[in-house]
Amino acid sequence: MKTLEKRRIEFIFVVLIIASLYMIFFTQVDFWWKVGFWAVYVIIMATTIFSLMLENRTSHHTLLWMYVLIFIPVLGYIFYLYSGQLYLKGYLFQNKRKHDREALEKMSKKTHHPSLSNLNHHQQQFSDYAQRAALTTMNTCTKTRILKNGDETFGEIKKQLKAAKTYIHMEYYTFRSDELGTSIIDLLIEKAQEGVQVRFIFDAGGSITLAGADVERMKEAGINVYPFLPMKYGFFNQKFNFRNHRKIIVIDGEIGFVGGLNVGDEYLGRSEKFGFWRDTHMMLEGEAVQTLHAVFLLDWAYVSEEFLLEDKNFTKNCEVDEKGFVHIVASGPDTQEDIISDLYYTMMSCATKSIWIATPYFVPDTVIRTALRVAAKKGVQVRLMVPEINDGFLTQYGTRSYFPELLRYGVEIYCYQKGFTHQKVMIIDGDIASVGTANMDIRSFHLNFEVNAFLMETDSIKDLIQHYEDDLKDSVRVSPVQFYKRSVFERAKESFARLFSGIL
Secondary structure: OOHHHHHHHHHHHHHHHHHHHHHHHOOOOOHHHHHHHHHHHHHHHHHHHHHHHHOOOOHHHHHHHHHHHHHOHHHHHHHHHHHHHHHOHHHHOHHHHHHHHHHHHHHHHHOOOOOOOOOOHHHHHHHHHHHHHOOOOOEOOEEEEEEEHHHHHHHHHHHHHHOOOOEEEEEEOOEOOOHHHHHHHHHHHHHHHOOOEEEEEEEOOOOOOOOHHHHHHHHHOOOEEEEEOOHHHOOOOOOOOOOEOOOEEEEOOOEEEEEOOOEOHHHHOOEOOOEOEEOEEEEEEEHHHHHHHHHHHHHHHHHHOOOOOOOHHHOOOOOOOOOOEEEEEEEOOOOOOOHHHHHHHHHHHHOOOEEEEEOOOEEOOHHHHHHHHHHHHOOOEEEEEEEOOOOOHHHHHHHHOOHHHHHHHOOEEEEEOOOEEOOOEEEEOOOEEEEEOOOEEHHHHHHOEEEEEEEEOOOHHHHHHHHHHHHHHOEEEOOHHHHHOOOHHHHHHHHHHHOOHHHO
């Protein structure tokens, strides 16, 4: 039986489980009827556990999900189905993956491959692997600029949008109909009325608060708008749990934006819950913009069936006189491998002096934990910065559940105090860096559509280092002694949250 068909049958099992438990506990049916419903329940659970064993997950994952299925009957079963999303992505997005691979391989053959001979040893190690593993090519002749927080980022975005002459291509995970979102929509409508082509993708799950009236307003102005994986089609075909987490803007093929900031008032620090919002975005000019644009155009082809990647109007290559290397890498169910996780691991493995990580969500897989442990044991300075207060119970305590083992390794953990830090940044030895949309968690590694920029020999790395050092001043280092004294109740919350690490 194909995996996709198998999962659909399991959704039917959910209905049967709920019906059986309802008949057993909330009705007065005859005793033998209740025995029959118990038999249905037991058969479904036994079949599911047997099926789980055949998936050949790791032994501890298999045992963990057995316990969840047995002791959390309905909710546990639903969480199990979505944990299985890792094994489904190859079926659900096989057409997009095949088309994207062919398009990017064709594009790569036409692209100049720069010499890496001037890089140092560990930079060459990383770049050699990245160029073999990724479907995109390392770019030179690209100027990068780090944008710190919302005011700087959206100020620059609006400036460049106003200057657009030919087209604006935009893709966001979260786009809200609040003050910031409305101001950008108004700007897009204004440009469309001037004759600028505007194409806009929003993730249907992440942008659930984007008002339908605003979508219609954009369409009436001539803007091409499409949702990515509409929610109404997603639940039973199991695309519901895969989300497009990318944040991309490309203007006239000359300017590109990518990074951690979505569009919403909270990203300007207007959230009552979090207050100050710390984030990192990046503006690109030059050769790498075309690679970033290719990621957008492939997503556009998926949602609209309009294929523009080979259209000469959208493929101009604008080089700038700038040193350094920029590698744009997309990951997700539309790629063959878990490339971002692999690149993060490779970066860490290449480190000889330091690994600095800033991420809002830290739910690493075994590979990442191994890389951090080995690096720390080798004497590499490993620093992890996460927010003191997170935006959800499971993410808050799921992250903290990894603190004990990290502290044992000798990892320095810093909790950001000034507000909420949402940036996704990694800096290796002060000369390799990553900025993008991917968090350090299972969801970003295996479920979400993401895009990151990997940097070498660019001045932007110096800015990232300075910003990280500034953020340390607004953070408190976790004391191993004090952390180990936390209450049993806190430990229980961490252990409970960790049960759901596969879908966080």
